[in-house]
Amino acid sequence: MLTLRQIEVIRAIMVAGTVKGAAELLNVSAPGISRVMKYTEDQLGIRLFSRIHGRYSPTEEARDIFEQVASVFQSVENLHQAIEGLKQGENQRVSFGAVPSIAHHVLPSAVRALHDQFPDLELHLNIIKIEEAIDYLLLHKGELVAMSYRLDHPGLAVQSLYNGQLFAILPADHPLVNKEHLSVHDLARERLVGIEPTDPYGQLLLAPFTEAGLDVSYSIVARTGQTVSTLVAQGLGVAIMDELSLAGPQQHPSIVVRCLAEPTNFRTYAVFGADKPRSIFADAMVKCLIAEMRKAAAERRRLSPF
Template sequence: MLTLRQIEVIRAIMITGTIAGAAKLLNVSAPGISRLMKHTERTLRLKLFERRHGRYVPTPEANDIFEQINGVYRKVDDLHYTLARIERGGGVELRLGSVPSICHVMVPRAIERLKRKHPDLRIEINILKIEEALDYLLLGKGEIAAMSYRLDHPGLDFMPLAMGELLCIVPQGHELAGRTRISAREIAAHPLIGIDPNDPYGRIMSEIFTRQDLGYDMAIKARFGSTVCALVKAGLGIAIIDQFTVAHGAMPGIVAIPIEEPTQFQTYVAIKNDKAPSLYAESFVRLLREEMNAVVVPRPGNQPATPEKT
């Protein structure tokens, strides 16, 4: 029985015609190649090469063996090609969804790193409302979805991404722009944009206002964080927004101020639980988690501001 190493040595001698050439091809010593070749011939009880004019020539009896060895190497080459194609993501499309707050800054940064690793991978990104995520996954429209909270559904698994917190945003030059921290009471004293109690992040802040018996004026409602930021930049009010939307200076013209009250929340990635995730989905989740955790500044003693919605 030939070992893979013996097959490798036999083929190297076939290609180069000499022991020294085979040793150089395999980056090993010539005496080692010679000893292994003699041992192989003894084991097989078959002479594989004859030495003629300083070169090793295959014997007629060994031709069938060499043909099989070449067949093995062709299969190995095919395997290497397939593995390389998988590594590059060739012929594959990753379909993923995300709520807007995570999709605006965090998802593109993770995608850029994913494409560096798998340059041929095709990607489809869908911005989802929270209520759209269930159908997106359960109907097979996409493989994974980044979520601002978890749902209770027997067909889905939820994996934690990162713990974030809310920030107060004001336009540059605003009277609050120089503050290093701000309270809910101070926030409620100004016209607000986009605080919707039915939104996961809006619910956190509205409950803080309610506990402190604070009234507030919500002058303008807006669904997406990018719109809220644009309205704030235009000087139409101040707003509460998640830190991921404004990370890495993504929204110039506004100033983000930490809030004194605990406003932490947990984010998740959801996946259908009857199918193993692809390696590309797993890589994306890992990279997204790294990107999100990189912008989180832990506040000792802070816990999520509201329990998970189930």
């Protein structure tokens, strides 16, 4: 049986017409080409080329072999093209989702980085609530959801992305902006804006008050962190917000961000359906999300060192 290397050498001689030309095509030595050619003819028991006026021409009895060699080589070329197309995302479509706090700034930045790797990839993005993620994944509407809440479900696989913090946000003219660190006890005495406490994301933002033994109520309840930030910017109260929702150039200039005196924890996760292997695009997206989350947090700290 001929190896791909032997097929490559035979084709190179067919194309170039000389051993020297074949060697130049394959970027190897001419004696090496001659050795492979002699070994191949001995192996097959037939003469493949006739030398006429210094050039190699296929023998009449070997013409069928050359047709097959050309066909095999074309198949190899098609395989290489398919691999290169896959590397570019050609003819590939994937769907990813993210909760609003991540979709606000981090997701678009991660998509830009992913597009640099796979410029031909068709990508469908969905902004979904935490409680919608299970159906989104189990019904195969999408392959990955970036979340700020860990979902424990036998049909799902979870990978940690980032571990950050929660912060206090206030109107720029609020008296508390003079304090470098704010306690949740300071915030509890103010008008509070937040997410519905029964919402998993709302529970995350309420956790610093709960852990301090404070029973608080919101004067205004919103659906997303971006709406909460806008309400604070309008002077309608103060709030606790995760750091990724505060990332990017979209942050309101009339909001001031302050560290909380109490320790907080804000984690993000990539969630997948457990019954399907991940695509190379999902794996790449995870890396892009991690990088952009770290970058967003570093940039926010640079602009607002608190």
